[in-house]
Amino acid sequence: xFFLFFCLLRTQAMEAIRKVFNAFGMFAPQGVALYKILAxxxxxxxxxxxxxxxxxxxxxxxxxxxxxxxxxxxxxTRNEPQWVPIAEIDAKDLNMEEFHEKFLKKNIPVVLRxxxxxxxxxxxxxxxxxxxxxxxxxxxxxxxxxxxxxELCFLEAKxxxxxxxxxxxxxxxxxDEFFAADPALMNELNLxxxxxxxxxxxxxxxxxxxxxxxxxxxxxxxxxQIHSDVGTNVNIQLHGRKEWLIFPPDQGAFMYSQPCSTN
Numbered sequence: 001x002f003f004l005f006f007c008l009l010r011t012q013a014m015e016a017i018r019k020v021f022n023a024f025g026m027f028a029p030q031g032v033a034l035y036k037i038l039a040x041x042x043x044x045x046x047x048x049x050x051x052x053x054x055x056x057x058x059x060x061x062x063x064x065x066x067x068x069x070x071x072x073x074x075x076x077t078r079n080e081p082q083w084v085p086i087a088e089i090d091a092k093d094l095n096m097e098e099f100h101e102k103f104l105k106k107n108i109p110v111v112l113r114x115x116x117x118x119x120x121x122x123x124x125x126x127x128x129x130x131x132x133x134x135x136x137x138x139x140x141x142x143x144x145x146x147x148x149x150x151e152l153c154f155l156e157a158k159x160x161x162x163x164x165x166x167x168x169x170x171x172x173x174x175x176d177e178f179f180a181a182d183p184a185l186m187n188e189l190n191l192x193x194x195x196x197x198x199x200x201x202x203x204x205x206x207x208x209x210x211x212x213x214x215x216x217x218x219x220x221x222x223x224x225q226i227h228s229d230v231g232t233n234v235n236i237q238l239h240g241r242k243e244w245l246i247f248p249p250d251q252g253a254f255m256y257s258q259p260c261s262t263n
Contacts, residue, residue, distance in 0.1 A: 040065045086246075091115045096196055104199050104232065109246050112197075115236070120190030127188070128239045132178065132217070133161040139181045147171040147222040164219045172217040173224065179213060189213060189236070198232045 043062045052058040089099070091114040103110045116124030137158035145151045147169045155163075155170075157178070163170045179185055191213060220240075226247075235242070 036065065036068055086111055088113055091118050099197065100199060104197070109244075116238075118190070118193075120193060121188075123188040123236075123238055129161050129165060129217070133158050136178050136181060139177055141172055141175055141177045143175075144171040144173055147218065147224070161217070164217060167219045169219060169222055171222050171224075172215065174214040174216065176212070176214055178215060186213065194234045194236070197234050 040062070043058055043065060046052070046055075047058055047062065086109050087103070088111040091112055094112065099110075102108070115121060137156065139157045140154050141157055141160055142152050142154055143160055145153050160170060160172060164172075226245075235244075
């Protein structure tokens, strides 16, 4: 137990140190006081250790320090946002080793096109609203009543999807009920390939020999609040469209990032 705690502590310490260096590289040349950077990530590190549960004032302190960066915004940002196009790869040209070196290890987002035309993705062209409404009509799912709120309700899949079809802003976010009702549904996704994309060091999404996946279903103009996730994400767009707004890591100090929560 002590060894595991030591390894965890070391990992969290290295992560905090890395964030400090990133922040210093961004803010210090612009004249932002070093003490702000050190104060923010010192508190961040303490919260990563879970001390905010014993000392709740650390959360308030973290917010106050973050707010102090607001006066520095003009020094480190431009008047207009700088939109940078995200790189795209054709799935048939995918080289996993090159993908890891160029994107995964550098934490660079990338769009992979044409995945449904490759082997193992029978979900493409089959998974849509009608498919789940007809095949899993009676499966009870937990959904958000409103995409901008946190209140959950439980509906049968048929009723939920009919609401989506009417354009209501109910949001099935991170659902796993369909997979629980029909484990064979997993076989229609090439999850071993997803695991390869994420890299061997990312074990999230696999429990023992079983893969895990989460399903998102919503109407047009539904959104997810700004947040950060743990680990590397692979989003598979099976039906419809989804717009992403991604912030670079060097903007983290302005995002109210808290280690005690992903949102």
